[in-house]
Amino acid sequence: MDKTKKPLPSIVWPLAALGLILLFNLIFTDGFFSITIKNGHLFGSLIDILKRCSPTMIMAVAMTYVIATSGIDISIGSILAISGSVAALLVWGGNTSYLSAGADVQPAALFFIIVVPLLVSMVLGAFNGLMVSVVGLQPFIATLILMVAGRGMAQLLTGGKVLNFSHKGFEFVGRGYLLGIPFPFIIAVLVIALAALLTKLTPMGLYIQAVGGNKTASHYSGINTRMVIFLVYIFSGFCAGIAGLILTSDITGADAGFMGLYMELDAILAVVIGGTAMSGGKYNLKGTIVGVLIIQSLTTTILTRGVPPEYTLLVKAVVVLAVLIIQSKRTSDFIEKTTAKVSKAGAA
């Protein structure tokens, strides 16, 4: 074997998995790849994937950084619910007696409907950050607090009901199309761009990897490790807040009990599929994006093909497991060894 040969970049395997899922659909699912224009916007299963994966993608981007600092944030599903509930409350001008005929409702300005929930989410993220960086709780436990309490708070905000609303401007966030592309996906792209800018143009990306790699060493080399961890959790809260706005806007109602439930798990899964180690250190943002696309393509495929619901989770689990096994270090070492042996045998 040539010694100078570079190992395959880790993104190859998730990409291959995504390719396989799409290839499967190309062959077996009629019309999966058809994209038409309907009501002035793009329409088709692929567009569905882009639209539906956006909330998870936004949260998974932030989760990548959290995990890179060797942390974890399992509260994002609940923060999402709080963000959405606050937004719905603002549309109602703080009045929850919805559906009461002729109720006098003065919705808040669109600016506030968007900004206030995001601020609330960032405060909640800051709480997580404080618990992890200053108080020194285990990230899992620290964020478990908000995961449990947060959903209760969201349900208190909406009075245990699904808080419906109608607001043309706000509905655009989750349902709208810009240049034919689903607006949630455009938001996701913007968030990715923002994240990439923040980590590439500032030393933040380096700091995050340093903190995750070796916190003590980073501390002694002059990095404010507490601040880095603190900021990462705030960003995570911010992203969960955006996802909450999208989901609430999409169904024009804040479903505090259910929205975002278990989405933290999808986000974590996407990060891991993408090749970022849970132990922290180096991260792979592109991998995360591909990971989210894999999960959503799989879900959309299952739904479109009408897999019986009893098997849905099983199919998902098997595919995810296969991806994880393929890209694990042991497997790639094994493949390299066997190919080396084969080529040696061939040479001799």
Place this chain on the structure above:
Amino acid sequence: MKRKVIALFLILAVVAGTAFANGQQEAADGGKKVVGFSQCDSQQAWRWAETESVKQEAAKRGYELKYNDAQAVQANQIAAIRSFIAQGVDGILLAPQVMTGFGPVLEEAKEAGIPVVLLDRLVAEDEDLFFTFIGSDFVWEGEEMAKIVVEETGGKARIAELQGTPGADPTIDRKKGFENVINEYPDMQIILSQTGDFNRTKGKEVMEAFMKAEGNNIDVIYCHNDDMAIGAIQAVREYGLEPGQDIKIYSIDGIKDAFQAMVDGDLNAVVECTPLLGPQGFDALEAAWRGETLPKWVMSEDGIFRMDEAAALIDGRAY
């Protein structure tokens, strides 16, 4: 901390129980009847409505109600029932959090001679341990829904089904009941079926995928609950069809939002799964006090509502 509180509560309950054991009978016979109501959780609108119904009915009939919300923790609920027993109430209404684990405390109630009426969820215990169970028959709900669909489509329809959470009782039984009826009609076919987890977002996502797969072939959407139907309505409309007309939509539960959807012409009919169990609950307790027996399962009084009736009824909907 929570454990300590629960432990303290239990100790207090035991102490109180022994202290008042002698006096309870006279106290209960004196003034108005005292009824304890243990609600498992009050986060959902449905449970909230159930609690209101019990409270209102108690006030109406002139009983003193001791109410406890267990906040989704079974241990709280068991502690609450023990405290009801200790206080020597005349009857207990119990909306159980889960099906198992209530055996010992129900036994204690039985020994104290206090009738227990279960609301909305059965427990997996010996039938002697409770007086009766008042709740909906999910199979019946599915069957009634199917009869309406057969009637409104003339017995010929391609159906997309949005199931509830896999494995949940309502999911299994609402599916079974529906299939019991439509299996007798060869032209009624379920062409797509998937879980929407009883919620709007998932219901909408699943229906979006269904519309891509079979959009123009679907005549009817059958949803195991109203929330999924509301998600499905949005997906159908965004696909460019008119929900309620191009595709008929049916669901179970009867929440106020579903009535609104019927008023708007988007939802064709609902079968109710009522949380308003207060009147039937107190009827049962009164029967127990009179020494009568009731069947172990009393069906709750669920209604069937169609689109054209909705406008007249919507203001009266309590949940």
